[in-house]
Amino acid sequence: MTTPLLSVENLSVSFDTPKGVVEAVRGISFEVGQERLGIVGESGSGKSQTGRAILGLTPGRVSADRIEFDGIDLRNAPARTMRNIRGRRISMIMQDPRYSLNPVMTVGWQIAEAYRVHTNANRREAKQRALEMLVTVRIREPEKVYGLYPHQVSGGMGQRVMIAMMLIPGPDLIIADEPTSALDVTVQLQVLAILDDMVRDRGMGLIFISHDLHLVSSFCDRILVMYGGQIMEVLDTGAMHRAEHPYTKGLLNCLPDLARRQETLPVLERDADWLLSRDGAP
Amino acid sequence: MAPNAGGVKTSSDAAEQDALPVPPSPVLARVAAIAKHASSILLTFIGLTAITFIIGRVMPADPVLAIVGDRASQDVYDAVRLQLGLDKPLIQQYLIYLSNIAQGDFGTSIMTTRPVLDDIIRFFPATLELATIATIFGVLLGIPMGVLAAVNQGRLIDHIIRIIGLFGYSVPIFWLGLVALLVFYAGLGWLPGPGRIEVYYDGIVETRSGIILLDSALQGEWEIFRNALAHLVLPAAMLATFALAYIARMTRSFMLDQLNQEYILTARVKGLSEGAVIWKHAFRNVLVQLITIIGLTYASLLEGSVLTETIFAWPGIGQYITTSLFNADMNAVIGGTVVVGFCFVGINVLSDILYRIVDPRAHD
Numbered sequence: 001m002t003t004p005l006l007s008v009e010n011l012s013v014s015f016d017t018p019k020g021v022v023e024a025v026r027g028i029s030f031e032v033g034q035e036r037l038g039i040v041g042e043s044g045s046g047k048s049q050t051g052r053a054i055l056g057l058t059p060g061r062v063s064a065d066r067i068e069f070d071g072i073d074l075r076n077a078p079a080r081t082m083r084n085i086r087g088r089r090i091s092m093i094m095q096d097p098r099y100s101l102n103p104v105m106t107v108g109w110q111i112a113e114a115y116r117v118h119t120n121a122n123r124r125e126a127k128q129r130a131l132e133m134l135v136t137v138r139i140r141e142p143e144k145v146y147g148l149y150p151h152q153v154s155g156g157m158g159q160r161v162m163i164a165m166m167l168i169p170g171p172d173l174i175i176a177d178e179p180t181s182a183l184d185v186t187v188q189l190q191v192l193a194i195l196d197d198m199v200r201d202r203g204m205g206l207i208f209i210s211h212d213l214h215l216v217s218s219f220c221d222r223i224l225v226m227y228g229g230q231i232m233e234v235l236d237t238g239a240m241h242r243a244e245h246p247y248t249k250g251l252l253n254c255l256p257d258l259a260r261r262q263e264t265l266p267v268l269e270r271d272a273d274w275l276l277s278r279d280g281a282p
Numbered sequence: 283m284a285p286n287a288g289g290v291k292t293s294s295d296a297a298e299q300d301a302l303p304v305p306p307s308p309v310l311a312r313v314a315a316i317a318k319h320a321s322s323i324l325l326t327f328i329g330l331t332a333i334t335f336i337i338g339r340v341m342p343a344d345p346v347l348a349i350v351g352d353r354a355s356q357d358v359y360d361a362v363r364l365q366l367g368l369d370k371p372l373i374q375q376y377l378i379y380l381s382n383i384a385q386g387d388f389g390t391s392i393m394t395t396r397p398v399l400d401d402i403i404r405f406f407p408a409t410l411e412l413a414t415i416a417t418i419f420g421v422l423l424g425i426p427m428g429v430l431a432a433v434n435q436g437r438l439i440d441h442i443i444r445i446i447g448l449f450g451y452s453v454p455i456f457w458l459g460l461v462a463l464l465v466f467y468a469g470l471g472w473l474p475g476p477g478r479i480e481v482y483y484d485g486i487v488e489t490r491s492g493i494i495l496l497d498s499a500l501q502g503e504w505e506i507f508r509n510a511l512a513h514l515v516l517p518a519a520m521l522a523t524f525a526l527a528y529i530a531r532m533t534r535s536f537m538l539d540q541l542n543q544e545y546i547l548t549a550r551v552k553g554l555s556e557g558a559v560i561w562k563h564a565f566r567n568v569l570v571q572l573i574t575i576i577g578l579t580y581a582s583l584l585e586g587s588v589l590t591e592t593i594f595a596w597p598g599i600g601q602y603i604t605t606s607l608f609n610a611d612m613n614a615v616i617g618g619t620v621v622v623g624f625c626f627v628g629i630n631v632l633s634d635i636l637y638r639i640v641d642p643r644a645h646d
């Protein structure tokens with residue numbers, strides 16, 4: 001691993017709800033450099049809250065011994081510092097473009113806005129940059145697409161717009177929170193390929209959140225397996241077969257193997273005892 | 283199945299590109315939409331005129347008697363009956379009624395002995411003036427209050443704004459009006475009493491629009507303008523309180539709804555300031571929904587706020603219709619009702635058009 005861009009130590013996120021305190025993330029630690037870090041886990045395991053806590057955008061209560069990005073302590077950073085970091089240094093791609101784009105603004109305007117927030121560019125320059133960015137995410141008629149509203153573009157196109165918008169200020173680290181889960185399978189691969197190229201070309205760090213362990217293992221260098229707000233296991237993608245934790249093994253076995261005939265899929269094993277040991281060892 | 287880390291070059295980019303929407307002949311779609319719209323407006327008008335026709339011609343036991351009185355001779359009675367066209371079939375009578383309305387002929391008012399249309403032209407601007415100013419204030423104050431409450435949900439300022447809203451919404455307007463008159467006119471003497479203008483200013487400015495503020499300003503009569511404005515303050519404030527309460531409440535709930543949407547998180551991730559997130563991103567979406575609400579508020583104020591107009595002796599359409607009703611002046615009542623109804627429909631059509639312009643999702 002290269003020198004870490006982001007170091008997180010003992011991060012917790014909790015919510016006060018009428019039914020009591022919900023601990024979404026329970027004391028996790030990890031580092032990310034100029035690499036691809038995958039975070040996998042079932043629904044509700046705290047993946048999204050981890051990403052949002054880094055950007056200071058969770059409504060929950062955050063506590064951590066350290067959240068340090070490029071030497072900046074993000075835990076108690078002033079609002080202004082956080083705004084300069086968001087988009088410009090750390091950005092996030094959300095899951096479903098049908099909800100994550102503003103429905104009453106053209107997609108082009110939204111991309112240009114992401115550029116203008118962090119530069120002194122005037123409208124025309126920003127539009128020019130946005131058009132170039134649309135070409136980069138392999139959209140063919142950028143001028144035409146620029147003027148479309150979110151409801152007029154397909155899911156795959158919407159997610160390319162999202163990528164363009166989040167990469168246009170040139171961030172160092174990008175958090176992709178299930179960027180392809182809302183897309184058709186064929187389109188998923190196109191969007192992943194675009195993201196893949198851009199992360200490589202620009203030498204960015206990537207945190208790739210997904211519930212699909214196989215997808216993540218083909219896309220990332222390292223994987224954090226999360227369960228119940230904790231990290232169960234950290235894997236190098238080259239050594240998936242060496243996974244030890246029963247939860248990880250369970251996730252790996254969940255995919256039907258076409259070569260072998262199976263009447264029933266194994267049920268994912270889950271055990272509350274895993275959450276008792278803080279270091280994540282089974 | 284999964285792409286390798288070396289990057290998958292996609293071969294089927296073109297297929298996705300072709301997913302660019304091809305709207306099914308926009309012109310045709312638009313024509314169809316307009317036709318649908320127009321037909322619903324037409325239906326509303328037919329319903330409105332049919333109801334007023336029934337109230338005016340069918341319900342009175344004997345409309346002829348109502349006009350000639352019970353001591354008229356049979357000849358006079360028959361002549362009037364013929365003149366009213368009451369010997370013709372109902373449908374034909376209705377069509378005649380429609381064509382009269384189309385020509386602006388609502389008959390003559392018994393009370394004022396003038397054509398009803400002339401009366402309406404005299405009375406309506408007073409209501410228009412009041413309703414417009416009340417709506418403007420309701421919008422200018424209600425929207426920021428609603429946004430402020432939503433942004434500070436659950437905090438003190440939210441509770442304060444909610445209480446103001448509850449007050450404006452639930453306190454009877456006639457009570458509020460009387461108290462306001464008592465305090466500001468009778469007690470403190472800061473503001474003039476009922477009426478649109480001091481009697482000694484009457485008839486000085488030439489009536490053009492019928493809206494005194496506008497007419498006096500155009501003619502440079504600033505003293506009269508100030509006087510009219512002072513008269514307007516209390517009744518407009520009463521109505522504005524109502525408008526403000528409603529608009530603030532709806533703005534708050536629309537805003538809360540929008541702030542929970544995913545695109546708000548996107549806007550924050552981009553590094554936008556909180557002000558830009560709220561006013562640029564969320565509010566644009568709130569505005570789309572608010573257009574209908576503002577239209578409804580304005581229309582309901584234009585219907586004539588009988589209580590406010592009565593308390594403040596405001597010679598508006600609400601007062602005109604009510605007084606006519608008490609005097610069994612059916613032509614006046616029906617004429618007033620039709621005009622108010624047209625206004626109501628007109629404003630709804632207008633807000634609908636505006637909505638279509640503002641909301642890109644309604645374009646196609």
Ligand SMILES: Nc1ncnc2c1ncn2[C@@H]1O[C@H](COP(=O)(O)OP(=O)(O)OP(=O)(O)O)[C@@H](O)[C@H]1O
Nearest residue numbers: 015017022024042043044045046047048049050059
């Ligand atoms: N605003 C909130 N109030 C209360 N609890 C919340 C809130 N947001 C998230 N949570 C809880 O935090 C936990 C973790 O949520 P998170 O969104 O991080 O899960 P996730 O791993 O991203 O799941 P998914 O795969 O479904 O996206 C969940 O149990 C969720 O119920």
Ligand SMILES: [Mg+2]
Nearest residue numbers: 047048049177
């Ligand atoms: Mg999630």
